[in-house]
Amino acid sequence: MVSFACLLTVHDLMNKDIIEEFQGSALDIPKSTGGTKKLYLESYGCQMNFSDSEIVASILSKDGFDTTQDPKEADVVLLNTCSIRENAEIRVRNKLKQFNKVKKDKPELVVGVLGCMAERLKIQLLDEEKLVDIVAGPDAYRDLPNLIEEVNDGRKAVNVLLSREETYEDISPVRLDSNGISAFISIMRGCDNMCSFCVVPFTRGRERSRSPESIIKEVESLVSSSYKEVTLLGQNVDSYRWNMTKKGEIIDPNKPSLDFADLMEMVALVSPEIRVRFSTSHPKDLTKKVAVTMAKHENICNYIHLPVQSGNTELLSKMNRNYSREWYLDRISMIKETIPDVGLSTDMISGFCSETEEQHKESMSLMEDVKFHFAYMFKYSERPKTLAERKYEDDVPEKVKAKRLQEIIALQSTHSLYQNTKMLGKKYKVLIEGTSKRSKEELYGRTTQNVVVIFGKEKYKKGDYVITEIESCTAGTLRGKALGYA
Numbered sequence: 001m002v003s004f005a006c007l008l009t010v011h012d013l014m015n016k017d018i019i020e021e022f023q024g025s026a027l028d029i030p031k032s033t034g035g036t037k038k039l040y041l042e043s044y045g046c047q048m049n050f051s052d053s054e055i056v057a058s059i060l061s062k063d064g065f066d067t068t069q070d071p072k073e074a075d076v077v078l079l080n081t082c083s084i085r086e087n088a089e090i091r092v093r094n095k096l097k098q099f100n101k102v103k104k105d106k107p108e109l110v111v112g113v114l115g116c117m118a119e120r121l122k123i124q125l126l127d128e129e130k131l132v133d134i135v136a137g138p139d140a141y142r143d144l145p146n147l148i149e150e151v152n153d154g155r156k157a158v159n160v161l162l163s164r165e166e167t168y169e170d171i172s173p174v175r176l177d178s179n180g181i182s183a184f185i186s187i188m189r190g191c192d193n194m195c196s197f198c199v200v201p202f203t204r205g206r207e208r209s210r211s212p213e214s215i216i217k218e219v220e221s222l223v224s225s226s227y228k229e230v231t232l233l234g235q236n237v238d239s240y241r242w243n244m245t246k247k248g249e250i251i252d253p254n255k256p257s258l259d260f261a262d263l264m265e266m267v268a269l270v271s272p273e274i275r276v277r278f279s280t281s282h283p284k285d286l287t288k289k290v291a292v293t294m295a296k297h298e299n300i301c302n303y304i305h306l307p308v309q310s311g312n313t314e315l316l317s318k319m320n321r322n323y324s325r326e327w328y329l330d331r332i333s334m335i336k337e338t339i340p341d342v343g344l345s346t347d348m349i350s351g352f353c354s355e356t357e358e359q360h361k362e363s364m365s366l367m368e369d370v371k372f373h374f375a376y377m378f379k380y381s382e383r384p385k386t387l388a389e390r391k392y393e394d395d396v397p398e399k400v401k402a403k404r405l406q407e408i409i410a411l412q413s414t415h416s417l418y419q420n421t422k423m424l425g426k427k428y429k430v431l432i433e434g435t436s437k438r439s440k441e442e443l444y445g446r447t448t449q450n451v452v453v454i455f456g457k458e459k460y461k462k463g464d465y466v467i468t469e470i471e472s473c474t475a476g477t478l479r480g481k482a483l484g485y486a
């Protein structure tokens with residue numbers, strides 16, 4: 001998988017599955033909470049999973065667990081897993097093999113599988129992976145202290161019940177792996193969309209929104225801890241709604257009702273000092289109101305990740321995406337008209353069932369039309385029980401999928417370079433997120449369009465807003481000079 005974001009940093013957490021192609025990410029709580037037991041927690045998959053791991057750490061810290069980065073000193077090892085593509089599951093299974101070795105030396109070690117793979121495979125996982133003691137789905141994390149106790153009593157423990165209500169809204173996440181500047185906030189869970197290729201509705205259950213009060217409280221608490229950026233998370237944030245039916249009818253007229261644009265505005269108004277981002281939007285639901293709200297507030301970032309998946313209407317219909325090529329391009333025009341300096345990215349799948357060469361070319365021509373700043377591109381991977389698995393044949397040969405993927409990656413690279421080149425000589429406000437991995441003398445930060453800029457450190461530090469002038473670029477990196485505080 002290839003990302004054209006410039007550095008593997010927060011942006012890539014938006015699609016952590018990309019990093020996870022290489023490794024899982026161990027997260028640690030820097031401060032000790034005084035716990036007596038040690039938890040090793042490793043997360044795979046999307047940003048929702050990473051956000052969930054922060055909930056898990058919080059639940060278990062109340063049960064006396066501190067996290068550790070060394071699995072050998074852990075009492076409990078938990079892998080928060082992803083099922084989105086077959087590769088994601090293979091990686092977790094390989095990781096479990098490694099823990100097999102640790103467990104041989106330390107038989108009392110408790111090993112648990114959380115997240116989407118746990119939900120997908122349920123009890124079957126216990127048969128397949130003998131060392132696994134706990135299987136807990138995404139809505140079962142409050143039960144983890146009990147599940148661990150069950151294992152300590154000598155039994156295997158499973159809870160894969162999905163809930164229609166659980167949002168963990170009262171649990172304040174323990175910020176893991178944090179740069180102290182950017183934080184994720186889950187605003188909803190689950191997905192009701194049923195895209196035919198996608199396993200998420202089966203692993204995450206029905207869509208439900210979290211109360212605006214609890215979201216605002218979390219934002220306020222982040223602001224008071226000097227955070228500078230929040231990313232509102234959901235599988236389909238545009239269908240966030242509070243006290244409102246799916247059709248937009250108000251449920252209780254005596255209570256406030258909100259859609260996603262309203263919520264985003266409320267968050268933006270908490271403080272002009274924090275930036276607001278969101279992920280992920282669905283083209284069929286992204287409204288003009290959302291774009292207008294983005295344009296209205298300087299601190300809502302001018303960046304939209306709008307996964308298209310294919311540029312061919314027939315294939316989009318087979319994917320059950322509920323929009324056509326023309327609809328998607330119309331949304332892009334609306335966004336560009338409303339937010340002229342917007343940054344756009346997308347997801348694209350190559351080799352979905354029955355995809356012809358012509359249809360593949362239509363994906364490429366859509367990319368040409370839009371010229372995304374970056375894109376996440378995947379080979380189609382058939383997932384058990386999905387609509388596509390039941391209805392369509394996975395008939396595009398692996399070699400053809402790979403060839404088409406290479407073609408769209410190469411094309412995207414030219415578009416990333418095109419977009420970066422357009423930025424040369426211009427000035428951009430950047431929020432500094434940290435020190436560049438390559439040099440201690442350099443910092444990096446993001447423009448409102450979510451583009452990473454690297455520049456000399458001088459007097460600046462993490463969390464500052466600075467104006468940078470772009471001096472050079474490649475398809476993957478922009479370098480600039482800081483001109484002063486913004």
Ligand code: SAH
Pocket residue numbers: 084085197198199200234235236280281282307309347348349378379380381382383
């Ligand atoms: N809810 C988000 C993203 C979900 S998963 C959305 O609707 O956009 C992230 C991306 O993984 C998807 O956008 C899609 O491009 C990709 N993906 C999902 N299922 C896949 C599959 N079976 N094979 C290949 N890619 C897949």
Ligand code: SF4
Pocket residue numbers: 191192193194195198199200201235236282
């Ligand atoms: Fe999957 Fe579609 Fe839901 Fe995204 S919107 S999580 S792709 S079913």
Ligand code: F3S
Pocket residue numbers: 017044045046047048049081082083084115116199200203204
């Ligand atoms: Fe993966 Fe589950 Fe996210 S399948 S992409 S971890 S919702």
